[in-house]
């Protein structure tokens with residue numbers, strides 16, 4: 624995986640469900656693997672699942688893009704926006720060169736016979752020197768240069784996702800935009816920079832699925848706090864210098880289907896309090912139990928003067944409770 628940055632080991636796909644390994648490529652051609660659009664797309668052998676997916680790809684990378692057969696057997700077109708260069712390698716296979724233009728770039732496969740389309744957002748990170756405390760005017764602060772316990776998930780980042788004002792609504796996955804994960808600092812400053820781990824977004828999509836199985840029809844989860852820069856994390860009073868929020872691997876979430884900017888009464892007892900956060904945390908426990916790759920920290924928090932109850936989730940790789 625040449626040239627890949629600390630941000631992502633390879634071109635990581637954000638999908639709502641499990642990533643399909645390369646060996647499953649054969650089965651992807653089966654008709655039952657097709658979505659409502661009639662075909663499924665893979666990028667570097669990861670399946671894009673859902674109406675829109677995303678990939679993090681470093682500048683200069685080449686993505687292998689393939690589509691399953693369509694019901695009509697019609698050839699597909701792959702439209703690459705600025706910053707990407709798609710070369711057809713067959714009726715349903717392309718190579719996509721990622722140019723040296725950090726930002727969010729659009730890739731759309733289209734079946735002109737049916738009008739079906741499958742978009743993929745390609746997030747190209749911008750190089751970051753951790754010894755600098757800012758990038759293009761966006762304050763970052765100081766990352767710890769020595770990873771915690773030598774664990775590479777705590778390596779200081781050498782690239783950050785670049786988000787321009789027009790990109791805030793770009794989807795990481797069917798139900799989450801990059802804008803939901805941005806740090807709450809410098810509201811007037813553009814571009815902004817962030818880290819978001821694909822496994823975190825996949826975990827949040829799986830939590831949403833679990834909520835819907837409980838009959839709670841949430842469009843998304845409210846991410847009260849996603850990525851935090853080290854300087855912002857310190858400014859809001861946190862003393863931990865290895866918070867998973869600093870590495871794009873944590874989210875403080877609540878469920879808000881009635882859009883009153885507060886947790887819903889999930890346990891149905893007529894009150895909004897930590898019991899609702901504990902109800903949500905218990906649901907996350909069931910997700911972690913069935914998806915070992917989502918293992919991480921989990922804690923329910925009560926309301927205070929500044930916010931309602933919420934749940935911290937992260938994908939640090941080992942279960943931690945507090």
Ligand SMILES: [Ca+2]
Pocket residue numbers: 878879880881882883884885886887888
């Ligand atoms: Ca609510």
Ligand SMILES: [Ca+2]
Pocket residue numbers: 887888889890891892893894895896898899
């Ligand atoms: Ca309640």
